[in-house]
Amino acid sequence: MNERPLVLNDAASFQVNRATLIDPDILETERRRVFDVCWIYVGHESELRSPGDFRTRTVCGRPVIFCRDSGNAVRVFLNTCRHRGAMVCREAEGNAKIYTCFYHGWSYDRDGRLDGIPGEKDYPQSFRKSDYGLAEPPRVESYRGFVFLNFDPQAVPLAEYLAGAKEYIDLVIDQSPSGQMEVIQGTQDYDIRANWKLLVENSFDDYHLLTTHSTWLDYLKNAGVKMQRPDRGHLLPSHGVGRALGNGHATTDNVNFRGRPVAKWIPVYGEAAKPEIERIRAELVARLGEARAARVADTNRNLIIFPNLLLADGSSVTIRTFYPLAPNRMRVRAWALGPKEETSAARAIRLDAFLTFYGPGGLATPDDVEALEMVQAGITATHREVPWSVMSRGMGKTGEQLNSDELHLRAFWLQWDKLMRGEARPDR
């Protein structure tokens, strides 16, 4: 990798070299030094219900089978036949008794063991089927239903890796009376013509809200949502902070003005939805007490789990993960998450609230995508003349860092830089 400094950090300014967003060599280094040593999100346990349930997806560039084995444990197999390499599972989702590679007919059971080989007797005596089960990533662990893999056998346990992010995942889980959140069917799967790190920044950068999303704010205002006028020192309709959580994880933590299915009603939901939201709120208070209920329901948080997972607990709960396809292109995959025991009425409110802001057809996300694509287009041909992007907001301030400051963005970039220098694996 190029040895030039990629991140400049001194007392007065924080700058990121724009080569980090366009250089193919940097992307190749990222694949090894970031994606192959960090815990990477695979899926949620609720996406698989029974033994044999599977979903195929691409994680860190690898095709995987995310599935439940014969004992109903969640497993991840690399989707490649041990014989000559073809993908053994070619469906997006389903339930399998065996995974059969159609090329030469090798078949694997739900536990990944090689089960059948046409013409087995023609292999040498030393050949043992037990040596040829489906390969698995060195590590697969989960935290509160979120399943991650790690290609580094020496990685710290997931729970340690998540560090301060756990507190914020717990705030999502507390929305369910039984502590069980589930992924709702329907996947948003789309490309952005921009470097993947730009979506990390954008996913929890609140500085852009007023200018990038003015039409969304207008939509809420026209629907009767009450918003404070941003006051002196605040760019946003409500107070919020940015926090670094360790290992490059970071979050915003905002007073909610935009409504929440659990459980803050806004006029966009319609009068008919009010009793349902009030019922959810009452359950929350009864179960968690006033203070914790208010913490869950009256704040919203966009949490980045380093390097490429966003839990946006805002207008609705979104799981969003994204991978580089090229330096200037990423694939985004997003799902909605809701409490398992949610009523059908509440589920409908949640999904409707989701689409008001999020996704490729939402009233806000498309403008984020446009912003990222404009950054990519702006820097690609000019990075030699204009090499640095500045990310110094909030530096030198004492006390809290606002959500419109850039402390949380810097936390991501500092961890990225540390890993890219090959200095250390994630720890804590």
Next chain:
Amino acid sequence: MKKRLPGRTAAAKVTRSEVEELLFREASLLDDWRLDDWLALLTGDARYEVPSNDRPDADPANTLFTIADDIARIRGRVTRLKDKNAHSEFPHSRTRRMISNVRIVGRNGAEIEVEANFVVYRFRRDESVREYVGHYRYLLRVERGALKIARRRAVLDAMELGSMGLVSFVL
């Protein structure tokens, strides 16, 4: 429909040619970004839906869609798209819609179910064309003698949105 008939009677007489005329007019208005004129084609309870690519037949009440607008959000969407601060569509994409294989697949009182295939070509800046291929499922209703759109669902054939990127215009 020259003479004003009760909706039920009028709907029974609607021909494919009249349905095509409505769909072609809608396509033309959308390609020309005449969004207020497009709104006038919709009923007061209209819905506009684009399902997620992996659940094309689902119900937006229990499934995440790409778009699932009731009439209020359709109007909000139009207000937004007319504002030059709707950055993803400013400058507006240029689109060209091909509508074909139009069929009346059901009649129920004043309502008519229609299916049609579409290809929508979308051009942005200096990028190569993005192609949106799929089929529409319409629910049309005769209201005060006029054929109106009560529901339009655009179902994309692609396995994922992928390189289409966004559905930031009206598909």
